[in-house]
Amino acid sequence: MPVRLGPMPLGNRRGREYYRQSWIFANALRTTRSTLVASQSPFGAAHFERVTFDSLEYRWRIAEREADYGVHKAACSTVDWKALREDFPILREQAHGHPLIYFDSAATSQKPRAVIEALRNFYEHENANVHRGLHTLSSRATEAYEKARQRVAEYIGAASADEIVFTRGTTESINLVAQAWGGKFVREGDVILLTEMEHHSNLVPWQLLAERTGARLRFVPVLDDGTLDLEQLPALLTPEVKLFGFTHISNSLGTINPVAELCEKAHAVGALTLVDAAQSVGHLSIDVQELGCDFMAFSGHKMCGPTGIGALYTRREILDSIPPWHGGGEMIVSVALERSAFKKPPHRFEAGTPNIAGAIGLAAAIDYVDRIGRAAIFEHDSQLARYAFERVNELPGTRVFGPAEERGALVGFVMEAAHPHDVTTFADEYGLALRGGHHCNQPLMRRFSVSGTTRASFYFYNTMEEIDRMIEILDKAARFFS
Amino acid sequence: MEIEELYQEVILDHSRRPRNFGELPDAAVRVHGDNPACGDEIHLAVKFDGGGGLEDIKFTGRGCAISQASASLMTMKLKGKSRGEAMEMLRAFHYLVTNDAGDGPKTLGDLRVMKGVRNFPQRVKCAMLPWRAIEQAFEQGAGEATVSTEPA
DSSP, rough: OOOOOOOOSSSSSSHHHHHHHHHHHHHHHHHHHHHHHHTSTOOOOOOOOOOOOOHHHHHHHHHHHHHHHOOOOOOTSSSSSHHGGGGGGGGEEETTTTTTOOOOOTTTOOOOHHHHHHHHHHIIOOOSSSSOOSSSSHHHHHHHHHHHHHHHHHTOOOOOOGGGEEEESSSHHHHHHHIIIIEEEEEEEEOOEEEOOGGGTTTTTHHHHHHHOEEEEEEEETTTSSSBOOOHHHHHHHHEEEEEEEEEEEEOOOOOOHHHHHHHHHHHHTTTEEEEEEETTSOOOOOOOHHHHHHEEEEEETTSSSSTOOOEOOOOHHTTTOOOOOOOOOOOEEEEOOOOOETTGGGOOSSSOOOHHHHHHHHHHOOOOOOOOHHHHHHHHHHHHHHHHHHOOOOOTEESSSSSSOOEEEEEEEEETTOOHHHHHHHTTTTTTOEEEOOHHHHHHHHHHOOEEEEEEEEEEEHHHHHHHHHHHHHHHHHHOO | OOOHSSOOOOHHHHSSOOBBBBBOOOSEEEEEEEEETTEEEEEEEEEEESSSSSEEEEEEEEOHHHHHHHHHHHHHHHHTTOOOHHHHHHHHHHHHHHOOOOOGGGGGGGGGGGGGGGOOOGHHHHHHHHHHHHHHHHHHHHHEEEEEEHHH
């Protein structure tokens, strides 16, 4: 495994060259050291991987390509993944008399004790409303809530905590952009460019905006292999495009989109970019400044956090130009009967008492995920996803969707023998939690001529053994239904 | 095991080889039913006899084993029935798949194999989709209609 140096700089050429050299140097040092150790080992040097500078150059090129996709890798072999399962009390549950295998983390992840405890601690020791109270508890709650905002900003590489608006989740974040930003800046004849693989949450808000303003929607097609047809991009990404919104990782196909490249191309025609990071933010290292996106929407509950809390990142220069969205308390400076003055962002966009405990729980989730390290998580989950892809693909009469190699932590498939709902009901009988249906991707399902798929989605608490068990159950299901 | 109660051999047989599956060229009513929750669809074609009873029913579409088998069993059962009898059967069938009602009335016949659905509340809509379609066919009387498990 290559040595880890932290996230790779994406935008800046000099930064990248410096990183490249340090990367190669650090790995070369490591190789020398391991060879040295190996020569003293009774098993001899053959037991150690031999890495030359040439192969390091090759590995660098792979790492660089991964960086273009917002993907960073690191050694995941040092993490005791099985021990981490102990942090998740729910994984000890049984379903229908079988040990639970939870393969539905793309819908919502399970929560570690650290997050559950953080919520409890807040309600037991800090609970009060934020920003107004003058008493001790209110100060504690306000401090914890704003610290959580800071934590989110650091987690995604935002320049400042002011760029983070707390929302109920990805869906609300995107609606905020479509309604508040779109309402002001999008006019008749303008174009919102999306892709065919968007979750309904990054489609319906734009349909509503288009209806209201007379703007048009365009879509980047999806190829048979589940990747975006980027050859069409020049024809689609014209100066009328005001915003290009796309998912980082497809929740049905597992496709990882080249965020940095797409942002750069959008900016070249003057369009802003919105990244739906619901499926990526808990799985790989993200730096919004390096990726160069203008908006990023995500949820806490898919990355070990509580439900009902998420965030919208908006680049500061844009944030200041967006008018208020919801009106009410917490977002005003002063109110008269006829008019009001509004706070600066981000508080301008947080009307009413926010989900205080949720934000604090999200910060605890971030701490937890970062202690493991997202690079390690990504490598672990990729191994699971690739393994699952191969194994499911080997089952007779099965069609797996999305790219085989570089993919997010999920596998979507259909079986000739049985409908996705039947497969899912059958699997549940054996304690295996899969998801069957359209996964809020109806247009994408139509694109692939299926009514739905069965999806197995993974997180760092899942194991190869669980995938083996899934294959046994799917095999059983195929025989049962055919 | 509950799974075998749900997917009884009769149900699997009907889902693999659905009866009355196909087109009905001289149908009086065509109802397109869909379950947006899963994307399943059924196209039911109905021909009435002189007294308003069901002379013939056929269906096409795609869906899970439960919805396909339910449609197949329903079309077999309802052929020759009057509107009143069919609606009475709908009520009895709905009660069967949503309540702990033993084996249900004898009049349901083969339909009683569907009773396992009651242990799988998420699948009740699958079982009811063809029945919603036939109900709509009577309402409509002629022409085309659509029906959904999720009323707009």
